[in-house]
Amino acid sequence: MGGIITPNLEIRDIIVEAGAEDAYKCFQCGKCMSLCPWYQVETVLFPVYRIPQAVRLGIVTGSDDKDEIAKEVEEMFRCVGCEACTQRCPVGVSVPNVVRAIRRILVEYGTCPSELKAVVSKIYNVGNPLGEPRERRTNWAEGLNIPTYKSDMEFLYFPCCLSAYDSRGKEVARATAKLLKQANVSFGILGAESCCCEAIRRVGAEKTFCEVAKSNIELFHSAGVRKILTTSPHCYSTLKTEYPELGADFEVVHHTQLLCRLLQEGKLVPEKSLPHKVVYHDPCTLGRHSGVYDEPREVLRSIPGLQLIEVENFCREYSVCCGAGGGGMWLDWPMDERISNVRLEQVLATGAELLAVACPYCLQMFEDTVKSMNLKLTVKDVSELLVESL
Amino acid sequence: MSAISVLAEHRRGELRDVTFEMLVRGRELAEKRGAALIAILLGHQVDNFAQRLSEYADRVILVDHPDLIHFNPEIYRKVLTSLTKNGRPVLVLIGHTAFGVDVAPGLSVDLNLALVTDCVDIRFEGDQLIAVRQMYGGKLNAEVSFAEGEGLATIRPGSCAVRPLGLHGEIVKADYPAGEPPRREFVHYIEAPPGEVDITQADVIVAVGRGLKEKANLSIVEELASSLGGVLACSRPIVDAGWLPKDRQVGSSGKTVKPKLYIAVGISGAFQHVTGMKGSDTIIAINKDPNAPVFNEADYGIVEDLFKVVPVLKGKIVELRSS
Numbered sequence: 001m002g003g004i005i006t007p008n009l010e011i012r013d014i015i016v017e018a019g020a021e022d023a024y025k026c027f028q029c030g031k032c033m034s035l036c037p038w039y040q041v042e043t044v045l046f047p048v049y050r051i052p053q054a055v056r057l058g059i060v061t062g063s064d065d066k067d068e069i070a071k072e073v074e075e076m077f078r079c080v081g082c083e084a085c086t087q088r089c090p091v092g093v094s095v096p097n098v099v100r101a102i103r104r105i106l107v108e109y110g111t112c113p114s115e116l117k118a119v120v121s122k123i124y125n126v127g128n129p130l131g132e133p134r135e136r137r138t139n140w141a142e143g144l145n146i147p148t149y150k151s152d153m154e155f156l157y158f159p160c161c162l163s164a165y166d167s168r169g170k171e172v173a174r175a176t177a178k179l180l181k182q183a184n185v186s187f188g189i190l191g192a193e194s195c196c197c198e199a200i201r202r203v204g205a206e207k208t209f210c211e212v213a214k215s216n217i218e219l220f221h222s223a224g225v226r227k228i229l230t231t232s233p234h235c236y237s238t239l240k241t242e243y244p245e246l247g248a249d250f251e252v253v254h255h256t257q258l259l260c261r262l263l264q265e266g267k268l269v270p271e272k273s274l275p276h277k278v279v280y281h282d283p284c285t286l287g288r289h290s291g292v293y294d295e296p297r298e299v300l301r302s303i304p305g306l307q308l309i310e311v312e313n314f315c316r317e318y319s320v321c322c323g324a325g326g327g328g329m330w331l332d333w334p335m336d337e338r339i340s341n342v343r344l345e346q347v348l349a350t351g352a353e354l355l356a357v358a359c360p361y362c363l364q365m366f367e368d369t370v371k372s373m374n375l376k377l378t379v380k381d382v383s384e385l386l387v388e389s390l
Numbered sequence: 391m392s393a394i395s396v397l398a399e400h401r402r403g404e405l406r407d408v409t410f411e412m413l414v415r416g417r418e419l420a421e422k423r424g425a426a427l428i429a430i431l432l433g434h435q436v437d438n439f440a441q442r443l444s445e446y447a448d449r450v451i452l453v454d455h456p457d458l459i460h461f462n463p464e465i466y467r468k469v470l471t472s473l474t475k476n477g478r479p480v481l482v483l484i485g486h487t488a489f490g491v492d493v494a495p496g497l498s499v500d501l502n503l504a505l506v507t508d509c510v511d512i513r514f515e516g517d518q519l520i521a522v523r524q525m526y527g528g529k530l531n532a533e534v535s536f537a538e539g540e541g542l543a544t545i546r547p548g549s550c551a552v553r554p555l556g557l558h559g560e561i562v563k564a565d566y567p568a569g570e571p572p573r574r575e576f577v578h579y580i581e582a583p584p585g586e587v588d589i590t591q592a593d594v595i596v597a598v599g600r601g602l603k604e605k606a607n608l609s610i611v612e613e614l615a616s617s618l619g620g621v622l623a624c625s626r627p628i629v630d631a632g633w634l635p636k637d638r639q640v641g642s643s644g645k646t647v648k649p650k651l652y653i654a655v656g657i658s659g660a661f662q663h664v665t666g667m668k669g670s671d672t673i674i675a676i677n678k679d680p681n682a683p684v685f686n687e688a689d690y691g692i693v694e695d696l697f698k699v700v701p702v703l704k705g706k707i708v709e710l711r712s713s
Contacts (some may be wrong), residue, residue, distance in 0.1 A: 029523060115643050131665055165661065166661050167661075167681075272653065331643065332643030
């Protein structure tokens with residue numbers, strides 16, 4: 001074809017209609033590239049600035065070859081939705097939103113990585129991406145005597161599916177629950193809820209998102225829920241900013257925010273010293289997406305002996321994604337193509353021996369990476385460190 | 391007298407296991423129904439097969455012809471149709487194999503008999519012939535009945551245990567029907583590329599995880615796998631380390647397996663791995679950490695260092711197998 005491109009305006013219109021209006025704003029300056037986490041993975045070329053242009057021309061897949069197209073589609077699932085690009089864009093283009101629109105079309109036509117298809121169907125069928133039975137959702141709370149939520153309680157505690165089912169994740173839910181009990185917070189759990197569906201919305205499974213989210217909203221309304229406490233920033237941001245599109249009106253609080261308040265009110269008093277150098281990793285969904293940067297740091301600063309250090313140039317709004325966002329949690333890139341490797345190299349360069357996180361996805365990704373790269377680094381949730389210091 | 395027929399399947403000088411599985415199943419049906427059990431063998435110079443089949447059937451019908459050296463669905467249909475001229479069987483069992491699924495649908499049309507495919511069980515309830523087949527990836531069992539009480543069924547391999555039947559059936563030779571030469575002809579067998587193992591097809595899988603520590607240790611686990619006639623698989627860290635290829639990985643980003651026996655060696659059991667193996671019939675976990683989540687999924691667990699357990703286990707299995 002001699003490099004001649006034939007725009008497909010029909011495809012362009014379909015994608016734009018699915019939510020990619022931002023594509024028209026982009027003038028391809030390329031600033032987004034400099035902050036895209038993939039830019040730091042040397043083995044990967046993921047030119048994020050080209051995506052809006054590709055949409056404008058209606059040529060998301062530019063090849064006629066079946067295998068090439070499959071590769072191009074797979075690349076569309078690299079974006080982790082961290083929004084690092086968005087904050088640098090001079091005209092406010094959200095590439096993750098453009099990508100999400102493309103994925104919606106791909107999912108509608110059944111073209112997405114099989115791991116993601118499996119996650120969507122597990123959520124649809126049993127309410128969690130792990131495919132675990134619903135009746136085991138509250139097993140994490142065994143022996144903690146946590147009551148079922150009643151409308152006169154202050155908080156519904158909504159642990160992420162990982163915190164409810166995964167053996168490592170459960171430890172975080174248990175730590176959080178212990179802190180809440182210690183501080184006499186009035187809270188309960190339900191167990192009939194489903195996944196918040198943040199990840200699968202990013203993946204493009206819009207219909208499943210809407211259906212499951214609506215069932216959650218109905219459940220919460222019928223239980224008389226007003227305030228929801230989450231462990232995962234993904235649940236936090238979705239319940240807070242996206243569920244209202246479907247009629248929700250709950251106050252949503254992330255556990256680091258509540259813990260910070262309980263410390264300020266003197267309801268939790270850390271006494272034991274934890275003499276370690278710690279880096280706090282800002283989860284994209286808590287930091288850049290939700291603007292919560294200080295509360296988790298305040299919690300860590302309250303712990304005696306703990307020395308909080310920052311990854312210079314790559315902290316707060318410039319934090320680098322762990323790789324699990326935008327559905328990345330459920331994908332598996334080859335060993336030398338993982339963003340989490342790059343992020344942990346940055347963390348280790350500070351001399352920290354402890355990495356504090358505030359997201360079940362980050363915890364999972366980083367613990368995996370610590371093991372696969374054989375690193376000397378302990379990864380803990382902020383709530384776990386606080387429990388240790390009481 | 392009504393009959394239950396089983397189509398013998400053989401390839402490259404060997405009778406396939408599914409043939410004997412179907413004969414054992416057919417025997418139960420024939421007894422219940424008071425019918426004869428017939429093995430149908432098509433081939434060339436296969437008297438030794440006929441002899442073996444006679445121990446599992448009341449009668450072996452043998453059609454011997456050079457056209458039948460290799461499997462050819464077109465010829466099989468023609469021969470099988472001609473055999474039913476002297477009386478239709480109540481039921482014809484055919485293996486649910488690449489071979490069987492190539493013959494059965496056409497035969498069903500030729501004989502005007504109903505066909506139920508991929509049956510995991512089949513039985514008489516009174517006069518009703520009931521077949522059980524799985525749906526939704528094995529989540530549901532559907533019971534299907536044959537409207538006329540007769541038909542064809544393809545039987546999933548491995549769905550029935552083989553035991554000796556101790557019969558002495560007569561071997562009857564039948565003629566090869568004349569007719570048009572077949573339009574399809576056998577060309578050659580395509581060998582599976584060496585080294586590639588499809589772990590999803592294995593009955594026994596021994597999977598290894600991070601507990602292995604070094605690539606050199608793979609051999610001890612591999613020996614355990616081969617002592618059981620199984621294949622070696624792994625969790626993600628082993629692929630990350632480059633010790634085994636990606637096609638051996640079990641889990642959400644690898645393969646989903648459902649073997650009869652799954653032995654997890656030095657695998658902690660992160661949910662990404664468990665999701666790919668929890669459908670196994672029996673799971674045995676070996677891990678030195680008693681809190682490893684893999685024990686939540688295991689039917690049997692051994693809390694001990696894999697380097698102590700695996701060689702002993704292998705030794706015992708070899709001993710049992712040789713005695």
